[in-house]
Each structure stands twice: as C-alpha cells, then as structure tokens.
Amino acid sequence: MATRCGTIAIIANPAAQNGRGAWTAVEAASLLRAKVGEGGFKLLLTERAGHATALAAQLGPEVGAVVALGGDGLINEVACGLMERDADERPVLGVIPAGSGNDYAATLGMASSLPAAIDQILAFRTGPADVGRVNGHYFVETLSFGLDAAIALDTVERRVRTGRAGTRLYLESAVDQLFHHLNIYDFTARFEGVPNAEPDVRTVEAAAYLLAVQIGPTYGGHFRITPDAALDDGLFDVCWAVPELAPRRALAVLLAARFGRHTGNKHIHFQRSRALTLDFDQEPPAQIDGEKITGTHFAIDCIPHALTVVLGH
Numbered sequence: 001m002a003t004r005c006g007t008i009a010i011i012a013n014p015a016a017q018n019g020r021g022a023w024t025a026v027e028a029a030s031l032l033r034a035k036v037g038e039g040g041f042k043l044l045l046t047e048r049a050g051h052a053t054a055l056a057a058q059l060g061p062e063v064g065a066v067v068a069l070g071g072d073g074l075i076n077e078v079a080c081g082l083m084e085r086d087a088d089e090r091p092v093l094g095v096i097p098a099g100s101g102n103d104y105a106a107t108l109g110m111a112s113s114l115p116a117a118i119d120q121i122l123a124f125r126t127g128p129a130d131v132g133r134v135n136g137h138y139f140v141e142t143l144s145f146g147l148d149a150a151i152a153l154d155t156v157e158r159r160v161r162t163g164r165a166g167t168r169l170y171l172e173s174a175v176d177q178l179f180h181h182l183n184i185y186d187f188t189a190r191f192e193g194v195p196n197a198e199p200d201v202r203t204v205e206a207a208a209y210l211l212a213v214q215i216g217p218t219y220g221g222h223f224r225i226t227p228d229a230a231l232d233d234g235l236f237d238v239c240w241a242v243p244e245l246a247p248r249r250a251l252a253v254l255l256a257a258r259f260g261r262h263t264g265n266k267h268i269h270f271q272r273s274r275a276l277t278l279d280f281d282q283e284p285p286a287q288i289d290g291e292k293i294t295g296t297h298f299a300i301d302c303i304p305h306a307l308t309v310v311l312g313h
C-alpha cells in the first residue's frame with residue numbers, strides 16, 4: 001500500500017538502549033507491515049557507529065521519509081546523512097524513540113509508545129526544523145559544555161555499567177559530577193544575529209559551570225534547560241550558569257531545570273542568536289546531541305529550516 005510519503009526507510013540502531021533497539025526495530029517492522037504492507041517501507045539496521053550517516057545519504061529517490069529508530073546519537077547521524085544531500089532532495093525526517101534520553105523525539109512531540117509513534121509517522125504531519133552546525137558538525141537538539149556535558153558523557157558509561165536509564169540515571173550522574181567535579185570554565189562568547197538589538201552583536205566574557213546552545217528546549221533526558229526554545233525560529237537559545245554556587249544549591253537549580261523552573265535564578269543567563277563563536281581558556285567537556293566532541297574554539301551557526309520533520313502534535 002502506498003503511504004503519503006512514498007517509501008519509508010527505517011534506519012534502526014539495534015544497539016540503542018543497551019540492545020533493546022533490535023527488539024523495537026522488529027516490532028516496528030511488524031506494525032508497519034500490517035499497516036502499509038511489505039512494499040511501503042524498508043528496514044535498514046546499522047552495523048556500527050557512523051553507519052546511519054552513510055545509509056541516510058545514499059537512499060534512493062523512492063524514499064520520501066527516513067525514520068530514525070534509536071536515541072539522540074542515532075538521530076544525529078541520520079540528520080548528518082540528510083544534510084549531505086541537496087536541500088531539495090532531502091527526505092522528511094521522522095523519529096521513533098528507542099534510546100535512553102530521547103530528547104529530540106520529545107521535541108517533535110513523538111509518543112513513547114511504539115504503536116502510537118507509528119501512527120504519528122503515518123499521519124505525516126510535517127513542519128520545518130532548524131539544524132545547528134559547530135565546526136562543520138551538525139546537531140539537531142543540543143550542543144553543550146561543562147557540567148551538563150560531563151553529566152551527559154558520564155551517563156553513557158554509567159548506563160552500560162548499571163543498566164539504569166532515564167531521569168534516575170541522569171540524576172545519579174549529576175550528583176556525582178556536582179559534588180566531585182564542579183569545575184568552572186572561562187569563556188568568551190561572540191553572539192551574532194541577536195534579535196531586536198542594534199547592533200545585533202554581543203560579546204560576553206564570563207566564567208560558567210555550564211553553557212548550552214540549544215535548537216530544542218531539552219537535553220540530558222528531558223531537562224528543560226531552554227524551555228522557550230523553538231525548533232523553527234532560526235535562532236539558538238543559549239543558556240549559561242555562573243558561579244558561585246555550593247554543590248547543594250547547584251543541585252537544586254539543576255532539579256528546577258528538569259521542569260524549566262530555573263529561569264528566574266540570578267546565576268542563570270540566556271541569549272538568543274543566529275550564530276556565535278565560543279572560546280574557552282581550557283578544553284571543557286563537550287557534547288553534541290549526547291556524543292562527545294573536543295576543542296576550545298567553536299564556530300556555531302544555525303541553518304534555518306534545513307530539515308522537514310514529522311511532528312507528533
């Protein structure tokens with residue numbers, strides 16, 4: 001049976017969520033077979049890290065929608081593959097959440113139940129989404145430095161070691177980092193394309209525990225670090241937290257951020273901009289859509305409406 005979007009290609013990470021991705025992929029294929037028949041979709045399983053980018057870049061013209069089945073790391077890889085294609089030949093990006101954090105799936109409003117997510121994909125309500133780029137690497141939801149990146153990276157190792165997931169995993173990491181590794185990072189940020197400002201540039205020299213450059217509102221498993229960030233406004237929402245906070249106060253602010261209630265705190269700063277450069281005095285822990293990156297100089301720009309995405313709401 002034909003779908004509203006041509007052939008759907010599911011790119012699935014069998015290793016996502018400690019191997020549960022393989023089971024979710026089989027279930028998704030079975031549900032799709034019942035709804036659109038064998039000819040309406042194809043299932044492609046990744047074989048290694050980075051494979052999803054090559055798969056997404058090489059899909060044939062019959063594919064109208066690519067669905068990333070996995071976590072934020074897999075979605076990032078699929079998006080990178082789509083960005084290698086000419087803008088007018090990019091299939092629509094859909095997401096079936098099957099990872100540990102699933103921040104981007106939440107940003108798109110995708111259901112966590114697999115049958116409901118499949119129905120949302122087939123309903124094919126689409127909209128534009130901005131894509132971020134840092135030193136030539138694309139990101140769809142989050143780029144962050146300092147404490148929160150250290151937490152995000154620690155959760156990857158901790159998940160494998162403890163089998164934990166979701167908010168509990170994140171909070172365990174957070175407490176460990178806050179009480180044992182609460183470092184401060186000196187940085188200079190040069191914002192360009194600041195809305196409603198003349199001139200539309202701003203330079204900030206500060207020290208921070210963390211700095212997040214967001215396309216969507218959440219990171220780290222649904223922490224609403226920039227609660228008002230919009231997917232399609234052509235702007236980053238940047239948030240940073242400045243000293244001095246005792247670890248217990250810092251933990252309280254972090255917990256408030258779970259629900260986006262940290263915004264009035266005097267240690268928390270926000271700036272919107274179309275682009276920015278960041279220079280750190282020393283290399284901070286850094287993550288891009290949940291995966292590690294390195295460096296001290298970061299040139300970051302927002303590509304407005306680079307992707308069309310399937311929205312769940």
Ligand SMILES: Nc1ncnc2c1ncn2[C@@H]1O[C@H](COP(=O)(O)OP(=O)(O)OP(=O)(O)O)[C@@H](O)[C@H]1O
Pocket residue numbers: 013014015016017018045046047048049050051069070071072073074075077098099100101102103289290291
């Ligand atoms: N077949 C594979 N075998 C091993 N690793 C893979 C494979 N395919 C993709 N990966 C890697 O697995 C990593 C994590 O994938 P993914 O984001 O899907 O799951 P997750 O880590 O469980 O979820 P989240 O990113 O939401 O925390 C990615 O960096 C990706 O490169």
